[in-house]
Amino acid sequence: MALVDLATGTLVADPAEVATVIEPTADTEALAAAASGNAGPVAIRFPVFNDGRGISLARLLRERHGFTGEIRAIGHLIPDLAQFLLRSGFDTAEIADPDQATVWKSSVERIKHNYQPGFRNLLPLRWDASRTESKSLDERLDRIQSLTDRIREVRRRVEGRIAFSTSLGLEDQAILHAIAESGVDIDVFTLDTGRLxxxxxxxxxxxxxxxxxxxxxxVPEAAEVEALVARDGVFGFRDSVENRKSCCEIRKVRPLNRELEGAQAWISGLRRDHSEERASVPLAAWDEARALVKVNPVADWSTQDLTAYIAANNIPVNPLHARGFVSIGCAPCTRAVQPGEHPRAGRWWWENEEKKECGLHVNPNRKGRAA
Structure with a gap:
């Protein structure tokens, strides 16, 4: 018997560790026991190839029990299952004939550019030195001046889906222009909170x-928004910082975290000029909680660099910028900035807190809440 790596389609001829085997009839207690301590691999048996219980058990291990180790699929399996196993949290699949690895690889290749998010990111298992590699990417990007070339370098260095969450602000419009100019394959989305x-x-x-x-x-989950408004009221986010952060979490943070599941890299428009809290933001760093590389390709740009790039390339921008809006969020939470005010003074202006963040750029725990 051998294993095939579902993420790459490559053969793992000699698995290093013996796995704890879980039968398809396993209950919650059995799953909890297997997941406890994350000591080693867990193997889920498929008595027949179309038995969906194994898929459900893998998702429960990941979601409910927080298992981060290797999950193997064993038993009666066919290559066409590759995408379903991968997207459900499996890392490897057992194959009786090592020569069949090429068939599994072909199956993986057919879904390589599928933008639908997988259940979790397998990069930590494939990329042993994730922090070292992220630091290397950061140093490499620092030596590249062209934004377009920085985007190309990220695509060259990172396998799998790269997600770009854009707010359509100045920084993100510059990045979008560079993505289009580079011609590389990047998934672009924006968070429609319902209050844009x-x-x-x-x-x-x-x-x-x-x-x-x-x-x-x-968009956020409708049921979560309805429950939030029922509890706090339509404008309850102004009653307290806690209420406002709850609103941000449901409308922005949770949808973002769902979209980043399965991505290997996340591009954002953070710049060091934004605030004191962002003054040391790197060009690239390992996001431990989300298990991906977070890339901030304009982190080292000044406001003058940004505006000059936009003007030189005739990049379309939000007309609100011309009316004094610098950092643009939801309509009820954003106002124009007065001359001499801090660039983020227009966000949640009724709050007295110095550190004004919505939680998007604060590492979440496994349930998606801001730390």
Missing amino acids: FPEVLETVELSELRYGIRIRLV
């Missing part, structure tokens, strides 16, 4: 027409 300025959606349409890139609109 109309100008933001107009900028989405204008950008799609300009660059020929689809910007997916990602």
Whole structure:
């Protein structure tokens, strides 16, 4: 028997560790016992190839029991199961004939560019020195001046899905321009909280027409929004910082975390000039909680660098910027900035906290809440 790596389609001829075997009839206690301590691999048996219980057990191990180790699929398996196993949390599959590894690899290749998010990111298992590699990427990007070339370098160095979450702000429009110019394969989406300025959606349409890139609109779970409003009221986010952060979490943080599941890298428009809290943001770093590489390709740009790039390339921008809006969030939570004010003074202006963040750029725990 040998194993095939579902993420790459390569053969693992001599598995290093013996796995704890779970039968398809395993109950919650058996799953909890197998997951406890994350000591070693867990193997889930498939008595027949179309037995969906193994798929469910893998998802329960990942989601409910927080298992982060290797999950193997063993038993009666066929190559066509590759994408379902991979997206459900499996890392490897047992094959009786090592020569069949090429068939499994072909199956994996057919779904290599599928943008639907997988259940979790397998990069930590494939990329042993994730922190070292991220630091190396950071140093490499620091030596590259062109934004377009930085995007190409990220694509060259990172396997799998790269996600770009855009707010349609100045930084993100510059990055979108570079993505289009680079011609590389990157998944672009924006968080539609249900409370965006109309100008933001107009900028989405204008950008799609300009660059020929689809910007997916990602919305929060309707039931969570309904429960939030029922509890706090329509404008309850202004009653306390805690209420406001709850609103941000449900409308922005949780949808973002769902979209980043299965991605190997996340591109954002953070810049060191934004605030004191972001003054040391790297060009690339390992995001431990999300298990991916977070890339901030304009982190070292000054505001002058940014505006000059936008002007030189005639990049479409949100018309709100011309009306004094610097950092643009949801309409009820954003106002124009007065001359001399901090760039983020227009966000949640009724709060007295110095550190104003919505949680998108704060590492979440496994349930998606801001730390």
